[in-house]
Amino acid sequence: MKLIRGVRLIDGTGAAPTDDAAVLVNGARIEAVGPTASVAAPPDATVIDAKGMALLPGLIDCHDHLASFSYEIASRWGITEMRSLRHLRIAAVLRQTLETGYTTVRDAGGLDAGFRMAVDEGLIPGPRLQVGLGFITPTSGMGDRLSPLGYAPPSGPDSGLPWGVADGADGMRAKVREMVRAGADLIKTATTGGASSTAGLGPKDMLFEREELDALVDEAHKRGRRVMCHALGGPGLRAGVEAGVDSIEHGSYLSEDPDLLPMMVDKDIYFIPTFSVYVHHSAKGTPHGRARAAALREHHVRSLQMALEAGVKVVAGTDEGGWEHGNNAHEILCLVEAGMTPMQAIVAATGHAAQCIGLDKEIGTIEAGKNADLVLVDGDPSRDVSVLERGKGVKLVMKDGNIYKNELTTS
Numbered sequence: 001m002k003l004i005r006g007v008r009l010i011d012g013t014g015a016a017p018t019d020d021a022a023v024l025v026n027g028a029r030i031e032a033v034g035p036t037a038s039v040a041a042p043p044d045a046t047v048i049d050a051k052g053m054a055l056l057p058g059l060i061d062c063h064d065h066l067a068s069f070s071y072e073i074a075s076r077w078g079i080t081e082m083r084s085l086r087h088l089r090i091a092a093v094l095r096q097t098l099e100t101g102y103t104t105v106r107d108a109g110g111l112d113a114g115f116r117m118a119v120d121e122g123l124i125p126g127p128r129l130q131v132g133l134g135f136i137t138p139t140s141g142m143g144d145r146l147s148p149l150g151y152a153p154p155s156g157p158d159s160g161l162p163w164g165v166a167d168g169a170d171g172m173r174a175k176v177r178e179m180v181r182a183g184a185d186l187i188k189t190a191t192t193g194g195a196s197s198t199a200g201l202g203p204k205d206m207l208f209e210r211e212e213l214d215a216l217v218d219e220a221h222k223r224g225r226r227v228m229c230h231a232l233g234g235p236g237l238r239a240g241v242e243a244g245v246d247s248i249e250h251g252s253y254l255s256e257d258p259d260l261l262p263m264m265v266d267k268d269i270y271f272i273p274t275f276s277v278y279v280h281h282s283a284k285g286t287p288h289g290r291a292r293a294a295a296l297r298e299h300h301v302r303s304l305q306m307a308l309e310a311g312v313k314v315v316a317g318t319d320e321g322g323w324e325h326g327n328n329a330h331e332i333l334c335l336v337e338a339g340m341t342p343m344q345a346i347v348a349a350t351g352h353a354a355q356c357i358g359l360d361k362e363i364g365t366i367e368a369g370k371n372a373d374l375v376l377v378d379g380d381p382s383r384d385v386s387v388l389e390r391g392k393g394v395k396l397v398m399k400d401g402n403i404y405k406n407e408l409t410t411s
Contacts, residue, residue, distance in 0.1 A: 001042055001044075002024070002045060002403075003023070003039065003041040003048065004025070004050055005023075006021075006036055006053075007021055007022070007055040008055070009023070009033070010343075010381065012346070012364055014347045020036050020051075021033070021055070023374065024039050027372075028400040029369060029370065029401065030366065030368050030371070031368060033367060048376070050376055053377060054379065054380050056101075057350040057351070057363065057366050058104060058397070058398070059102045059328065060105070060363070061353075062106045064320065065319065066111050067111040067112075071286075093325045097126065097127055098405075100388075101394045103373040103397065104373070105130075106129075106132070106185075109188055110161070111129070112161050112182070113131050125404055127399070128363070129185075131183065131185055132185070132186045134188065135188050135190050137166075138165070138167050138212060139165055141190060141207040142194070142207070143166075160182060160183075162178050169211045169214070172213075172216040172219065176219040186226050186357075187220040187228070189227060189228075189229050191239050192234060193207070195277075195285060195293050196285065203252060204236070206236040217245060221244075227245040228249055229247065229248055231249065231250065233251075233299075234253065237257065242263070244269075247272055248270070250273065250274055251273060253300075255303040258310075261312055264312045268313075270313050271304075271307050273300060273335070275300065275337075276330040277318060277323070278297065280320065281293040282294055313356070314335070315348050315349075315352050316331045316332055316349035318330060329349075329388035329389045329391070332346065332349050332385045333385050345385055350365065372400060373398065375394055376394070377393045377394055
């Protein structure tokens with residue numbers, strides 16, 4: 001057993017922090033939470049005195065691309081290096097992500113199910129994973145991996161990452177089934193273009209026929225898979241909300257369609273703004289990508305503020321994988337800069353994030369009976385979330401009761 005005591009407890013529910021708190025861990029689970037004076041441990045328990053530090057639930061990124069290293073097409077095709085080297089590079093990213101305090105990540109495309117299995121089996125250290133494998137979109141959409149000249153990846157199809165192109169309602173149903181067969185925990189789609197899409201496919205351009213999207217969502221839900229929908233604005237954003245997807249990714253122009261916000265509340269659709277990726281697009285993207293990122297910024301911030309006012313649950317997701325790894329907490333800082341309080345932003349990366357991915361009975365908050373996913377921080381994120389960036393203030397990371405990072409002295 002392990003006892004962490006004397007901490008400032010930030011439990012992930014949004015409640016005010018509790019000082020001089022203690023958490024008792026028994027195996028993979030939290031056994032007790034309360035004031036330090038009231039939580040006792042057996043004599044042989046490992047005791048961690050953490051006075052002056054803060055304890056949070058394991059952080060959750062609901063939109064990352066852990067297998068991505070560039071937006072350049074050869075890299076995205078995975079042909080710039082040997083597969084063995086690329087896989088080991090991804091394994092290093094998984095370890096790095098975990099050690100910065102992220103104990104769960106939902107990968108939105110590019111990571112095959114074998115990495116989830118490897119983490120679950122303990123072959124490599126990493127966050128708990130949910131994988132989407134890749135986009136499902138019609139021909140010429142964001143799931144179409146052809147080069148601008150119409151060439152396909154020379155290495156041929158990857159059975160672990162099925163090609164995402166499908167057309168027609170029946171085609172969409174078949175593609176969902178194919179993704180599930182390959183191990184997808186969720187279904188990822190895109191109803192609009194984005195900052196990184198081709199010059200002719202903009203953030204408000206619609207990709208789907210409505211019957212195609214309805215079929216995709218229906219088939220995914222029948223098979224117990226949630227649908228994450230890349231949609232920035234315009235008719236494609238509206239179609240995603242009306243079709244009942246489970247989360248809107250980006251949603252930069254929600255402010256232009258305020259009637260969608262109560263619909264999102266009624267349908268329990270989460271909003272994942274991914275502000276951090278647009279910081280990179282605005283500085284390092286293609287010329288049209290930089291212009292798009294600049295144009296959407298004001299709308300994006302307003303969309304967040306309107307979503308909060310309407311009661312939409314906002315969730316943290318970076319989408320930064322194509323640019324950098326190991327700084328998932330950048331999104332928490334971006335949410336604060338866009339108008340959330342530090343506590344709201346922390347909940348977006350803990351309690352609400354766990355609800356978004358369907359794991360709120362297991363993780364996301366510090367409560368007796370839940371998985372012991374815990375992060376001990378030197379500093380107080382409830383006042384200054386920047387201590388979480390790149391894990392600079394993170395001193396201890398625990399997942400399922402196992403310690404993966406420990407810069408403390410135990411007794």
